[in-house]
Amino acid sequence: MSRVLLITDDPAQASALSVILRSSRYGSFKVTWVRTLSSALQQADLAGIAVVVVNLILPDSNGIATYDRLTAIIPHTPIVTITASEDEDLALEAIRRGARATLTQNDFSRSMITQTLRNIIQRNVVELAYYKEKARAGIVLNSIGDGVISTDLEGRIDYLNIAAEELTGWPREEANGHLIDDVMRIINGKSRLPQPCPINLVLQGEEKVGMKPDSILVRRDMTEVPIEDSVSPVNDWSGLMTGAVMVFHDVGAAQAMNQKMTYLAQYDFLTDLPNRMLLNDRIAQSIKIAERHNSMIALLFLDLDGFKHINDSLGHESGDRFLQSVARRLTDAVRKSDTVSRRGGDEFLILLNDIKEPANAAAIADKVIASLKLPHSIRGVEAFVTVSVGISLCPTDGHDPEKLIKSADTAMYYAKANGGDNYQFFGKEMNTRAVERHFIEGHLRQALDAQEFVLHYQPLVNLQSGRITGAEALLRWNSADRGLVFPPDFITVAEDSGLIVPIGRWVLLEACTQGRRWLHAGLPPVSIAVNISAVEFRRRDFLEGVRSIIEGTGFDPGFLQLEITESALMQDAKAGAAILRELKKLGVQIALDDFGTGYSSLSYLKQFPIDILKIDKSFVQDIDGGNDDGIIVSAVIAMGNSLKKRVVAEGIENAAQLGFLHGLSCEEGQGYLFSRPVTSDALAHLLANGLPLRPADPAMPHSEMAMVDGGLA
Numbered sequence: 001m002s003r004v005l006l007i008t009d010d011p012a013q014a015s016a017l018s019v020i021l022r023s024s025r026y027g028s029f030k031v032t033w034v035r036t037l038s039s040a041l042q043q044a045d046l047a048g049i050a051v052v053v054v055n056l057i058l059p060d061s062n063g064i065a066t067y068d069r070l071t072a073i074i075p076h077t078p079i080v081t082i083t084a085s086e087d088e089d090l091a092l093e094a095i096r097r098g099a100r101a102t103l104t105q106n107d108f109s110r111s112m113i114t115q116t117l118r119n120i121i122q123r124n125v126v127e128l129a130y131y132k133e134k135a136r137a138g139i140v141l142n143s144i145g146d147g148v149i150s151t152d153l154e155g156r157i158d159y160l161n162i163a164a165e166e167l168t169g170w171p172r173e174e175a176n177g178h179l180i181d182d183v184m185r186i187i188n189g190k191s192r193l194p195q196p197c198p199i200n201l202v203l204q205g206e207e208k209v210g211m212k213p214d215s216i217l218v219r220r221d222m223t224e225v226p227i228e229d230s231v232s233p234v235n236d237w238s239g240l241m242t243g244a245v246m247v248f249h250d251v252g253a254a255q256a257m258n259q260k261m262t263y264l265a266q267y268d269f270l271t272d273l274p275n276r277m278l279l280n281d282r283i284a285q286s287i288k289i290a291e292r293h294n295s296m297i298a299l300l301f302l303d304l305d306g307f308k309h310i311n312d313s314l315g316h317e318s319g320d321r322f323l324q325s326v327a328r329r330l331t332d333a334v335r336k337s338d339t340v341s342r343r344g345g346d347e348f349l350i351l352l353n354d355i356k357e358p359a360n361a362a363a364i365a366d367k368v369i370a371s372l373k374l375p376h377s378i379r380g381v382e383a384f385v386t387v388s389v390g391i392s393l394c395p396t397d398g399h400d401p402e403k404l405i406k407s408a409d410t411a412m413y414y415a416k417a418n419g420g421d422n423y424q425f426f427g428k429e430m431n432t433r434a435v436e437r438h439f440i441e442g443h444l445r446q447a448l449d450a451q452e453f454v455l456h457y458q459p460l461v462n463l464q465s466g467r468i469t470g471a472e473a474l475l476r477w478n479s480a481d482r483g484l485v486f487p488p489d490f491i492t493v494a495e496d497s498g499l500i501v502p503i504g505r506w507v508l509l510e511a512c513t514q515g516r517r518w519l520h521a522g523l524p525p526v527s528i529a530v531n532i533s534a535v536e537f538r539r540r541d542f543l544e545g546v547r548s549i550i551e552g553t554g555f556d557p558g559f560l561q562l563e564i565t566e567s568a569l570m571q572d573a574k575a576g577a578a579i580l581r582e583l584k585k586l587g588v589q590i591a592l593d594d595f596g597t598g599y600s601s602l603s604y605l606k607q608f609p610i611d612i613l614k615i616d617k618s619f620v621q622d623i624d625g626g627n628d629d630g631i632i633v634s635a636v637i638a639m640g641n642s643l644k645k646r647v648v649a650e651g652i653e654n655a656a657q658l659g660f661l662h663g664l665s666c667e668e669g670q671g672y673l674f675s676r677p678v679t680s681d682a683l684a685h686l687l688a689n690g691l692p693l694r695p696a697d698p699a700m701p702h703s704e705m706a707m708v709d710g711g712l713a
């Protein structure tokens, strides 16, 4: 039922209209009659009124003002006015202001009034829905980031959203009515020539037009924005084109990001030099050209000597500046057509194109070496560096980038092993292992003097209580060129060269001194285990060396464990047993290291005064694999127990292994599950506070361990 608010102080009018509407065939109406405007405006549910029929002459309001006051309060409700038939002007004015119809007394014929009111009400419903939709579209268009401009058939702008206002610099009120070419001035980014606005093409009949690549919008203030997008025709309900709409957006940020990504993928962020990927491309290209022209290319592999020292002493930021300075020197030393690239860290590569003979590459290497040697001024400090250079040639040393780089790298190691500050050409006789060994030998000699050795300590743990019972001293080489080097990479070389003797002496001295320091610091006393190489053990002065270190440091020998491998002992079992007896007289503990990997017989175990058996980690690691390892470990533990020796299981990495050892009543253990080898400070922390992981908590996963080789994580 449609509600009609009838405002008139003429009862005859009111009664006539009520009767007509009540008996209408054109819909049902509910009429509310009031006599004055003020009582109309006080109606409770004004919003629910479908149509207002108002006599403009009322006791409290007169003429067009009646209409105005009503629309101010109910702008969306259709209004039909009643005027006297002679007051044509007033009726017309009401229509001009939006009244939907005007009636006079004469019009009060049944069908006409009811039909008119019904039509007005229905049309208003449709119009309201349409305006709602339009308002929603306006909100959407203004909230999107893309610019939207529409024009009529002549290309005159009839709409701009907020983003289009911002992109063009034209406010809507000013842009409206302007030709699109005035507002959208487009040029080609490369040629700088004007480009037709695609809206004109669509208006000329093209279906849908995308903007040409490299389109630049010249804004109203003459600044430029790279843009991209498309134009479509706007058709009316019958399919006739009424204009065109253009949607566009700023692609500047996307283009900049794209350029940056492409750059980062190919260039080193620190030095701006081509990176590994771009260099590989360039080498591949140069190889092709060299093959076509029967010419030669050279690759120089550069590694700075002692850069680590610069980094450590000046700090990382200065280290970065230093690398930038190196990059500039290298770039200045070669032709523009050559490529200088940073491979990472302090390694650089130089690709030299069109080399006539190897001597040309050698000359450049000399130039580079001389240039880098000159002082580098880094934040007011003069820093110096030398460089080792390896040279490979194409076609002689390789036909693909990978091989050429590898050959140059190998040659560089030779240059390093040769003392650095020189270059070496790759030779077929060079092989990486030999080079590596050559390098280690060359540097191991200086490592002691340069104080590059350091001891890390791995706790030994009582598997029942979780208490730390001791610590194994493990040697690390903090090489200026290589960073932290681990024993498997240098102990054999040290043994072969005899260097293990002074190195081993340093280890023992350092371990005993550290043991004293911990005791003085009031930390709980624990034993310290030191590995003794077979080469040291066999030397006649070994015993004397141990004695003098114990005396010199004042470390209680009862807390010193010397770890000797089965194989070292068995090289000369009789002599070995004699040395062990002398060591026992000094009061030190003897541990048999890597037990299980050698003879492992009860009979010789009885001959030697051994205190501790260390089960090799290779058995412990496969303990739960259902193979012989579990049986061997059980047998060794049983053997050790029956001989009244302490048994230590090495290499415990997980809770399952720990559980297995628990089951076999193994008393002590060592392994990553408890802690990796750590610095002396980190071990002091562990001694003071206990292990973060107790063996009683076997669920602790490996990755949660708090310690790493080198310090507290």
Ligand SMILES: Nc1nc2c(ncn2[C@@H]2O[C@H](COP(=O)(O)O[C@H]3[C@@H](O)[C@H](n4cnc5c(=O)[nH]c(N)nc54)O[C@@H]3COP(=O)(O)O)[C@@H](O)[C@H]2O)c(=O)[nH]1
Residues within 6 Å of the ligand: 458, 472, 473, 474, 475, 486, 487, 488, 491, 504, 507, 531, 532, 533, 593, 594, 617, 650, 651, 652, 653, 670, 671, 672, 673, 677
């Ligand atoms: N003559 C000397 N030899 C030394 C000295 N310092 C070390 N060494 C010997 O070098 C070998 C390798 O030692 P390192 O790389 O230090 O490895 C030790 C531990 O890090 C490692 N370990 C300990 N727990 C675990 C574990 O849970 N899993 C796993 N995969 N490895 C573990 O074992 C090495 C200690 O082994 P061991 O000596 O048998 O107790 C090594 O043989 C050292 O002996 C030195 O000063 N002089």
